[in-house]
Amino acid sequence: MGREFVSASKVFHADEPGRRIVKRLPDGVTLIFHRPSGLTHILGSPAPELLEALGEGAADIDMLIERLSRDHDLGDAGEARAALAARLAELETAGLVWRV
Amino acid sequence: MSGMRHEFRVTVGPVGFRIGSDWAGPLDAMRRLYSGYPAPGIPDFTVRLAAQRPWRRFIRPSVMIGGDFMLPDAAPMALAHGLLAAEMGMNLQMALGQRRHLLLHASAVERDGRALLMTGLSGAGKSTLSALLGERGWRFMGDEFALLDPESGLVHPFPRMVSLKNEAIGQFGGVVDPARLGPVMTGTPKGTIRHLRPPDDAIARMAEPAVPALLLFPRFGHDPAVREIGEAEIFVRLTQASTNYVALGETGFTALTRLIETVPCRALDYADTDTAVDMVETLWGELA
Known part of the structure; x- marks a missing residue:
């Protein structure tokens, strides 16, 4: 076992916010239309918040917690x-x- | 359309159909029921009722449904059910080919420019209820498809023949002018079917859209009850009720979310249609 690399695989990426449409419904559920794939997602918290936080740029989990x-x-x-x-x-x- | 011996053209709501057939019979029945409907110049969809094999036209007639869009497993039907085959062909072309509107498997009626939409599984009673309301002061807009215009948010009518099934047939015999009823077709894949021509005003006003004002999920065969449904569930149910939600992409998403954000919605259980009509009137008064 050699030296440990700083692994890129701990950094999460998401599309920039303009590539999805977000609709927060009154019952707390969030609908997301993902433009690149054309798929609709039905998400509960904290998934939409995570996507929003990743909208500021790629981040590892510690940076996401901070955001x-x-x-x-x-x-x-x-x-x-x-x-x-x-x-x-x-x-x-x-x-x-x-x-990546 | 090569090879089709007979042809009938009809406009239903915003959609023009050309129905070609190897036989005159089904088209004669359609001409009678659809008399007074405008004929399209350039049809949007073509439906073909073809003999399963050329010689079957003479021996034991069996109808294959085809058209611009094909389903490989569309089963041949007996010629006696040719009218139903034509209707299924029209539904198939709509379901697979409609691009201008978000297509909802829903019945619709209108009052004061505002539309009540009813959607649900087959047998839930949406078709029967819309036809009954159409005889009781509402404008009948359609018993099978409601066409949601993504630009305007309005619902466009699709007042095709009402397809009355099984017990529902008896509710209209003796009530409506017999000239509005088609032949009784027994032993079809959907049981006994009889077509009902919509009221004259529904046909005359087929180009008039309406603002969606109330969305109901009726369910026949249960004690009367009205329930609220969460928006996420409404959204999922409506995507399931739409045949072209995925095909429309972002346009469909925007149209559907706008609908659930602006239109009140309830689930409606009922055991008999008279009660259901009363419940609909009450909900309309409270919510629409």
Whole structure:
């Protein structure tokens, strides 16, 4: 085992905000039309907030926590980190978020 | 249209059809039921009712449905059901080819320029309810498709023949002018079918759109109840009710979200149609 690289695979990317249409419904659910794929996504919090935070630029999870903390009370840091990691994985599966 | 011996052209709402057939019979029935409907200059869609094999036209007639858009598994039908085959062909072309409007599998009626939309699974009663309301003071706009204009947000009528099924047939016999009823077709893939010509004002005003004002999800065969539905569920149900939501892309998304943001919606359970009509009137008074 050699030296550890700073892995690019920890950095998350999302399309710039102009590439999707976001509709927040009164019942708290958010509809997102993803222009590049033509797919419609139905998301609950904090997935839309994560996409919004990634709209500022690619980020790893610590940077995302920092960005989200400006507007949201994330509570216990460990729990927040685990929850955000799970939501990011779902967004990756949906094709809305990726790593290079 | 080569090879089609007989042809009938009809405009329903904003859509022009050309129906070609190897047989005169189904088209004669259509001409009678659709008398007074305008004929399109250039049709939007072509429907073909072709003999399954050339010789079948003479031996044991069986109708293949085709047209601009084809489904590989569209089953041949008996010639006696040719009218139903023509209707299914028109539905098929609409479902697969409509690009100008967001197509909703919904019935619609209108009052004071405002539309009540009803959508739901097959057998939920949306067709019967719209036809009944059309006989009771509402303008009938359509029993199968509502065409949502993405630009204006208005709903355009599609007042084709009402397709009455099974028990619903008895509710109109003796009520409407018999000249408005087509032949009784038994043993079709959908059971017993009888077509009902829409009221004259529905046909005369087929080019008049309306502002969507209330959206209902009726469900026949349950104790009467009215329920609210979350917007996300409404959205999902409407994408399922639309045959061309995906094809329209962003336009469809914008049209559908605008609809659910502006139009109140309820689920409506009912056990008999008279009760349902009363419930509709009450909800219309409260919400629309």
